[in-house]
Amino acid sequence: MKSKKIDWDKAKQLCEGLTEEQDALTRELVSRIADKWSLWTMAVLAEAGAALRFSRVMEHVEGISQKSLTKTLRGLERDGLVTRKVFAEVPPRVEYEITDFGMELLDQVAPLWAWVAQSVNMFQHARTKFDRG
Amino acid sequence: MKSKKIDWDKAKQLCEGLTEEQDALTRELVSRIADKWSLWTMAVLAEAGAALRFSRVMEHVEGISQKSLTKTLRGLERDGLVTRKVFAEVPPRVEYEITDFGMELLDQVAPLWAWVAQSVNMFQHARTKFDRG
DNA sequence: TTCTGTACTTACCTTGAGGTTACAATGAAA
DNA sequence: TTTCATTGTAACCTCAAGGTAAGTACAGAA
Structure with a gap:
């Protein structure tokens, strides 16, 4: 536990060196990244390892609507996490590809994701316990 | 880049070993954790290093409303990330404290947070560039 | 007896995410 | 000439997050 505290510190x-605006942006980015x-x-584009057409992406992100995919991809493009080539x-062809910056982000998220996946049972247990009490 | 790919893999x-329900829960948890x-x-409670009263927490989480803090703390309690002692x-006194599980989570989030904070300028630049074009 | 302090709780409102459905644009194919 | 295929956009709806403002409960202080 003590070794990990270093990360947090x-x-x-790092956050203390930021302006108020940057600090707010950091918070906004963290929660934006973790949207639905x-x-x-991004994971779909990363696993593909190549540029994918809109409809190919949509096939892999199960359950997403056309509108939401458009909006999501626009947001990712705006943040420099994917590229869009028309x-x-x-009929129109548009290809999306993850950027190096996007891959970096995924690599940063991966350990957290893995930990959550590993801890799913802990969460489930805590929730059922709470919901009973 | 190649060394980081290991994390993602x-x-x-890990996700492939999960049931569909657990997979969905993982996604839900990741996005819930990153709410506003x-x-x-959790960071406030971690830095305090001790149990804090509701009103003390509220002082440190600048801008949060009473209602949102109540809801946030309930959610964290439900997930076993903080404890609530009445x-x-x-007048009533209620104390909140971060759990070991909560500290673990923060430790997992810390590197991502630090990376985002470090990369704020990249994001800002990408956005202004996109917004001009 | 009225006021105070604490931790909610409830009612009401605004905003944004996200879904569904329909429509646009258009060259090639049938 | 009609249809197809693809990537959107626009209109409309619902739901949940989150804000504000007011009310609740109650022992002790004034």
């Missing part, structure tokens, strides 16, 4: 220390579809979409063809 | 591998107030509230006094 490091994060705290962004991580999943081909002047008919 | 590990996360992916949960991480901040003292039978008048």
